[in-house]
Amino acid sequence: MMQSYAVNGVRMDLDTSEAIQGQMAVGNYEPTESGWVRQHLRPGSVFVDVGANFGWFTTLALRRVGSRGHVSAFEPSPVAFATLQRALGSRGNPWGFSRPTRADGLA
Numbered sequence: 001m002m003q004s005y006a007v008n009g010v011r012m013d014l015d016t017s018e019a020i021q022g023q024m025a026v027g028n029y030e031p032t033e034s035g036w037v038r039q040h041l042r043p044g045s046v047f048v049d050v051g052a053n054f055g056w057f058t059t060l061a062l063r064r065v066g067s068r069g070h071v072s073a074f075e076p077s078p079v080a081f082a083t084l085q086r087a088l089g090s091r092g093n094p095w096g097f098s099r100p101t102r103a104d105g106l107a
Helices: 019-025 031-040 056-065 078-089
Strands: 002-007 010-015 046-050 070-074
Touching: 002 019, 010 019, 010 056, 010 078, 031 056, 046 056, 056 070, 056 078
Parallel strands: 046 070
Antiparallel strands: 002 010
16 A cells, blocks of 8 residues: 655655565665675765665665765666656656666666
């Protein structure tokens, strides 16, 4: 069932019956890797999320790099890509986000 959640400060419609989206909804997705991102990214950093999936690390990076930084996301799965694109790709983004790109070049 799709519901709206704030994921790292970004409003996203997630299907919590799917494992990754369920963990994103409660803020508990890949805590070790998330800790690394929180520790190393600073305002003004550049982050490339290859295999962005539903956008956990994309949204986390956006929050960390701020308006002086830049985040690019690439995702080949049409389902995951569409979720991320709905959340970030259809509106202006103050964080310097590049529109999500289908990694297979079909976007």
